[in-house]
Amino acid sequence: MTDILNAFVLLSNFVLIPGLAYGSQLALGALGVTLIYAVLRFSNFAHGDLMAFGAMCTILVTWGFQAIGITAGPLPTALLALPFGIMGAIALSLVFDRTVYRFYRARRAPPVVFVIASVGVMFMINGIVRVIIGPGDQRFADGERFVVRARDFKEWAELSEGLTIRTTQAITVIVAIVVVIALFRFLNHSRMGKAMRAYSDNEDLALLSGINPDKVVFYTWVIAAALATIAGTLYGLDKSFKPFTYFQLLLPIFASAIVGGIGNPVGAIAGGFVIAFSEVTVTYAYKKFLGYLAPGGMAPDGLVQLLSTDYKFAVSFVILVLVLLIRPTGLFRGKVI
Numbered sequence: 001m002t003d004i005l006n007a008f009v010l011l012s013n014f015v016l017i018p019g020l021a022y023g024s025q026l027a028l029g030a031l032g033v034t035l036i037y038a039v040l041r042f043s044n045f046a047h048g049d050l051m052a053f054g055a056m057c058t059i060l061v062t063w064g065f066q067a068i069g070i071t072a073g074p075l076p077t078a079l080l081a082l083p084f085g086i087m088g089a090i091a092l093s094l095v096f097d098r099t100v101y102r103f104y105r106a107r108r109a110p111p112v113v114f115v116i117a118s119v120g121v122m123f124m125i126n127g128i129v130r131v132i133i134g135p136g137d138q139r140f141a142d143g144e145r146f147v148v149r150a151r152d153f154k155e156w157a158e159l160s161e162g163l164t165i166r167t168t169q170a171i172t173v174i175v176a177i178v179v180v181i182a183l184f185r186f187l188n189h190s191r192m193g194k195a196m197r198a199y200s201d202n203e204d205l206a207l208l209s210g211i212n213p214d215k216v217v218f219y220t221w222v223i224a225a226a227l228a229t230i231a232g233t234l235y236g237l238d239k240s241f242k243p244f245t246y247f248q249l250l251l252p253i254f255a256s257a258i259v260g261g262i263g264n265p266v267g268a269i270a271g272g273f274v275i276a277f278s279e280v281t282v283t284y285a286y287k288k289f290l291g292y293l294a295p296g297g298m299a300p301d302g303l304v305q306l307l308s309t310d311y312k313f314a315v316s317f318v319i320l321v322l323v324l325l326i327r328p329t330g331l332f333r334g335k336v337i
Contacts, residue, residue, distance in 0.1 A: 002159065007292035009153075009161040019273070019280040021169040021238055024176035027272030028231035029249065030256035031183065031265055032224040038200045038263040039220045040101075042114030046122035047228055048250035052129045052243050053092055054229025055236045058085030059133065059140045066142065074144040076168070076237055085233060089225040096121050097221055105217075122247075129243045138241040141168060168237040179230060180269065183223070187265070192219050200263070251313050252279065255320040261330030270331060278319060279312045 029051060036044040044050075061081035071077050100117050147170045150162025157163075187193040192215065199206040199216045207213060232246060239245075256275045260267025285303040294300070307315065323330060 003292040005157070006159050006161045007289050009157075009159060009163050010289050010292070013150075013161070013164050015277075015280050015284050017165060017169055019277040021172045022280065023273035023276030024172050025231050025235045025238070025272075026249075026252055026256045026276050027269040028176055028179060028227050028234070029253040030260070030268035030272050031180075032227035032231070033253055033257045034260075034262050034265060034268040035220060035224050035227070037257070039196055039216060040105075040114075042111045042118065043254070043262075044224075045115060045118040045250065046096075046125055047224070048246045048248075048253060049122050049125040049129065049243075050089055050093065050225060051228040051232030051235070051249070052241075052246035053125050053232075054085045054089030054225065055232035055241055055246070056085075056129050056133050056243075057088030058082055058229065058233045059138060059236070059241060061085065062140050072143060074167070076141050076143050076171070078140055078233055078237055079171070082230065082233055086226045086229045089229040090222050092125070093221040093225040094218070096124075097217065126243060126247060133241075133243070135243055138236075140241065141237045143167060166238070168234070172234045172238055175230065175234060179227070183227075184265070186223075192216075196220060248313060251320075252276075252316040255316040258320055259323050259330055261332035264330065264332045267330050267332030274331075275316050275319060279315045282306045282315050283309045283312045 029047065032050075033044060033047050036042065036047070058078055058081045061084040062076075062078045065071070065077050065081055070080065072080050100121060101114065104113055104117060144167050146164060147167050148163055148165040150164045152162075153164075154160070154162040187197060195206070195211045196216050196219060198209065199211055199213065203213075206216075235246075235249070252275050256271035257268050258271070259274055260269065260271025262268075283305065285305040287300055287302065287304050290300055290304060
């Protein structure tokens with residue numbers, strides 16, 4: 001029984017808890033992508049770099065707070081700076097909407113034109129972030145590092161393996177739950193949320209009903225930018241901030257949105273966890289885990305790792321291709337790509 005508990009704790013440390021935190025980050029990122037697709041009807045390839053820009057603004061304000069002695073105690077100071085990062089991302093999103101996307105929207109350009117425009121915006125944002133904060137790793141997490149420490153857990157449970165839960169992992173899950181609840185309440189109960197849903201379902205009918213399209217577009221960018229900043233900041237806190245990493249995150253985020261059903265918020269959340277746990281499960285080395293469960297003398301010699309962590313994004317790509325081939329509408333029947 002002790003070996004089984006040790007195996008479960010080991011799996012929790014390297015698969016279950018990291019997968020839950022990573023899935024929450026992907027879910028928030030995928031929600032922003034699916035919201036843009038549902039309301040504005042195009043795939044925003046600049047979303048990953050918008051996450052980087054929002055996180056960068058949060059980092060800069062965090063460093064400013066730390067310099068003058070403002071902290072959040074045991075929690076990361078970045079939580080205090082997060083509203084400023086959100087405002088920065090919203091401002092940038094609205095600037096690009098006014099200068100780029102509005103032009104094509106007025107001419108009712110096909111979605112592929114918006115996609116190409118978003119690629120251009122993506123490179124522009126990426127360049128802005130690299131110029132301002134640099135291309136290297138930036139760490140900005142402070143406060144208490146752990147909610148549960150391995151040494152304390154070992155003493156309490158009398159096991160060989162100690163459960164570890166980082167503060168950033170706990171914060172990620174809690175913040176994701178709060179944000180998702182707030183978003184769904186807004187979409188289902190507020191007047192603007194209902195207007196956005198109506199605009200998404202039938203644009204012409206929504207306009208005939210008196211819905212202001214400019215307000216719908218404005219709130220869509222505001223919410224998408226806020227989701228991008230929160231997801232980007234939480235990812236940076238949990239790992240580290242590096243601009244190129246957010247460019248790479250675009251693949252698992254789009255895979256999450258498409259697997260769940262792009263245009264469907266519930267599907268985006270489900271897809272985020274499907275992609276996250278798939279990546280973490282496939283790239284974990286099960287040697288020690290199987291050593292606890294295997295009978296004496298039968299423990300494996302190799303790492304028992306299906307795929308190197310260097311290729312974890314390939315998992316997202318394979319799942320994405322399979323879903324597009326087998327079920328293009330995703331798990332929750334979103335819109336067809």
